[in-house]
Amino acid sequence: MSQSIYPPSSEFSAKAHVSGMEGYNALYEKAKDDPEAFWGELAEKELFWFEKWNHVFEWNPPFVKWFAGGKTNVSYNCVDRHLTTPRKNKVAILWEGEPGDQRMITYQELHRLVSRFANVLKARGFKEGDRAIVYMPMVPELPVALLACARLGITHSVVFGGFSAEALKARIQDLDAGVVITADGGWRRGKEVRLKDAVDESLAGCPSVKDVIVLKRTGSNVTMKEGRDHWWHDLDATASEDCPAVPLDSEHPLYVLYTSGTTGKPKGILHTTGGYLLQATMTMKWVFDLKEEDTYWCTADIGWVTGHSYIVYGPLSAGATSVMYEGAPDFPAFDRFWRIVEKYRVTTFYTSPTAIRALLRQGDQWPNMHDLSSLRLLGSVGEPINPAAWEWYHRVIGKGRCPIVDTWWQTETGAIMIAPMPGAVPLKPGSGTLPLPGILPDIVDFNGIPMEEGREGFLIVRRPWPSMLRTLWGDPERYKENYWSRIPGIYFTGDAARRDADGYYWILGRVDDVMNVSGHRLSTMEVESALVRHPAVAEAAVVGRPHEITGQAVCCFVTLKKGDYDPAVLGKELRQWVAHEIGAFARPEEIRFTEGLPKTRSGKIMRRLLREIVTSNAVTGDVTTLEDMGSITRLAAQHDEE
Numbered sequence: 001m002s003q004s005i006y007p008p009s010s011e012f013s014a015k016a017h018v019s020g021m022e023g024y025n026a027l028y029e030k031a032k033d034d035p036e037a038f039w040g041e042l043a044e045k046e047l048f049w050f051e052k053w054n055h056v057f058e059w060n061p062p063f064v065k066w067f068a069g070g071k072t073n074v075s076y077n078c079v080d081r082h083l084t085t086p087r088k089n090k091v092a093i094l095w096e097g098e099p100g101d102q103r104m105i106t107y108q109e110l111h112r113l114v115s116r117f118a119n120v121l122k123a124r125g126f127k128e129g130d131r132a133i134v135y136m137p138m139v140p141e142l143p144v145a146l147l148a149c150a151r152l153g154i155t156h157s158v159v160f161g162g163f164s165a166e167a168l169k170a171r172i173q174d175l176d177a178g179v180v181i182t183a184d185g186g187w188r189r190g191k192e193v194r195l196k197d198a199v200d201e202s203l204a205g206c207p208s209v210k211d212v213i214v215l216k217r218t219g220s221n222v223t224m225k226e227g228r229d230h231w232w233h234d235l236d237a238t239a240s241e242d243c244p245a246v247p248l249d250s251e252h253p254l255y256v257l258y259t260s261g262t263t264g265k266p267k268g269i270l271h272t273t274g275g276y277l278l279q280a281t282m283t284m285k286w287v288f289d290l291k292e293e294d295t296y297w298c299t300a301d302i303g304w305v306t307g308h309s310y311i312v313y314g315p316l317s318a319g320a321t322s323v324m325y326e327g328a329p330d331f332p333a334f335d336r337f338w339r340i341v342e343k344y345r346v347t348t349f350y351t352s353p354t355a356i357r358a359l360l361r362q363g364d365q366w367p368n369m370h371d372l373s374s375l376r377l378l379g380s381v382g383e384p385i386n387p388a389a390w391e392w393y394h395r396v397i398g399k400g401r402c403p404i405v406d407t408w409w410q411t412e413t414g415a416i417m418i419a420p421m422p423g424a425v426p427l428k429p430g431s432g433t434l435p436l437p438g439i440l441p442d443i444v445d446f447n448g449i450p451m452e453e454g455r456e457g458f459l460i461v462r463r464p465w466p467s468m469l470r471t472l473w474g475d476p477e478r479y480k481e482n483y484w485s486r487i488p489g490i491y492f493t494g495d496a497a498r499r500d501a502d503g504y505y506w507i508l509g510r511v512d513d514v515m516n517v518s519g520h521r522l523s524t525m526e527v528e529s530a531l532v533r534h535p536a537v538a539e540a541a542v543v544g545r546p547h548e549i550t551g552q553a554v555c556c557f558v559t560l561k562k563g564d565y566d567p568a569v570l571g572k573e574l575r576q577w578v579a580h581e582i583g584a585f586a587r588p589e590e591i592r593f594t595e596g597l598p599k600t601r602s603g604k605i606m607r608r609l610l611r612e613i614v615t616s617n618a619v620t621g622d623v624t625t626l627e628d629m630g631s632i633t634r635l636a637a638q639h640d641e642e
């Protein structure tokens with residue numbers, strides 16, 4: 001298949017932080033040859049330190065420390081240091097609520113809000129080393145709460161507002177948190193998500209929680225428990241605006257973020273201070289090419305790592321104006337994203353392939369109703385982006401002018417690892433392109449032997465990087481086992497990938513999603529992208545199911561674009577289509593048409609559930625991360641097998 005290549009325009013390159021392949025290569029080689037000098041110089045130049053570190057990094061596999069002995073503070077770097085610069089009156093957070101309410105918070109105002117709330121926490125007795133759970137809607141007080149915790153050295157853990165009381169309880173208990181910061185509720189598709197009710201339900205089994213601080217967002221009725229529950233505005237009203245940031249060790253735990261593992265128990269990924277912030281800050285420049293005049297918007301939820309690094313810590317440390325939106329992309333209509341882009345003259349837009357595909361499906365009339373000419377750079381994260389979605393994003397949203405940065409990283413990596421520097425690296429749709437400076441990935445087989453060009457293998461990372469996870473909260477053994485034992489001493493990403501003749505990385509998905517059909521290795525993602533290239537297909541999810549002759553058989557769940565189809569005819573056509581696109585061995589055994597796919601709140605298709613459905617037509621286990629439980633029931637019911 002011929003591959004389109006999109007080199008950066010000379011206009012974009014001329015103004016970029018890093019220009020041309022020479023610019024990229026020089027940085028990459030420098031970081032590779034002398035990581036201590038490379039990261040040490042950047043840390044000194046890009047961050048504020050109360051005291052300098054002893055060593056740039058100390059590597060005792062699999063545990064690493066970055067800038068240990070150095071004293072800094074993430075909240076100081078994200079807020080205070082801008083106050084002595086012309087940024088002091090720049091908008092830091094440009095917020096829009098789902099009902100249409102707006103707030104524009106400057107760096108000076110953010111400083112006041114953060115200092116006051118830090119004093120609220122201090123007055124309740126919370127201090128360095130304590131833990132806070134944050135369970136809030138996407139309102140400015142959420143980053144304020146995080147920055148207030150960081151200011152005092154309280155380790156925070158954000159629990160996404162879509163998680164249930166049960167999931168919340170498990171996280172509070174695992175973290176042994178002393179305080180829960182929440183709200184009465186938030187808005188999602190015009191309905192209230194009642195957060196305080198879920199907190200009340202979860203707290204029955206959580207004796208560690210002494211205080212619950214409740215922001216009034218929706219104004220609905222909530223129960224306040226005397227002595228335990230306090231309104232944010234009551235505590236905040238009398239708090240002083242003077243709260244100096246505490247100098248903390250560079251390895252002080254900044255946050256824990258829980259993510260799904262292969263077992264039912266979520267893993268608490270731990271990120272620390274100096275190294276994390278440095279890589280989050282640098283990637284704002286390298287990947288998003290951040291300029292003083294940009295209006296940058298990451299559409300993620302702060303409940304996920306993308307929101308931590310690219311709504312809160314990265315943009316604020318880099319002094320950006322960052323848009324934050326509370327609600328759903330399709331509320332009240334499918335043009336909400338494009339309406340916001342037009343209204344605030346957004347220049348940089350970062351979203352997920354799932355969102356792109358969902359909006360693509362609704363047709364070009366929605367983006368075409370708006371002036372999107374302010375955009376100069378687009379980004380994608382979280383899953384491989386299929387060529388059709390990439391082309392649409394490029395043509396209909398970016399009008400062919402805007403580079404697309406496809407950013408590969410994970411909760412565990414803390415910041416972007418593989419992505420194009422948009423003024424330097426030519427793009428290939430569907431590839432994250434090349435690793436960033438200081439990142440040494442490779443593709444290897446089971447024994448850790450590097451794969452030849454073009455061959456699929458495990459994606460690994462050879463050298464520790466600044467924003468690497470430090471451990472799993474309370475479970476260093478699981479940390480070693482999960483990430484460092486598959487290929488001893490080397491970070492195992494859990495992803496399959498291949499590298500082409502230009503050294504570009506192509507992520508093929510999780511290795512637990514790899515099928516083996518008649519002795520052929522076949523990525524579920526490969527079949528999915530073949531299916532979505534078919535004009536009738538909107539989305540597809542593929543899983544392997546045990547098959548007595550071929551080992552595994554390919555089983556596909558397919559949602560269709562609008563139109564009239566005969567399932568029997570189309571089923572046959574799609575099987576033929578996949579055989580044609582990949583090879584006869586990949587011909588799906590089964591195609592199931594469905595209205596929706598079961599997804600986590602962050603938009604990832606839950607293949608584990610689909611595997612269960614195709615294996616037994618029943619679903620068990622932990623389903624607390626589901627967006628739409630109804631879709632599972634429908635899937636099981638609409639079984640269409642040839």
Ligand code: PRX
Binds near residue numbers: 305384385507
């Ligand atoms: O499989 C990769 C996929 O998402 C996984 C990480 O998920 P999570 O920790 O939830 O973080 C998502 C946001 C950073 C990876 O192991 N993934 C992430 N970005 C990409 C991707 N797959 C392909 N292309 C990407 N750009």
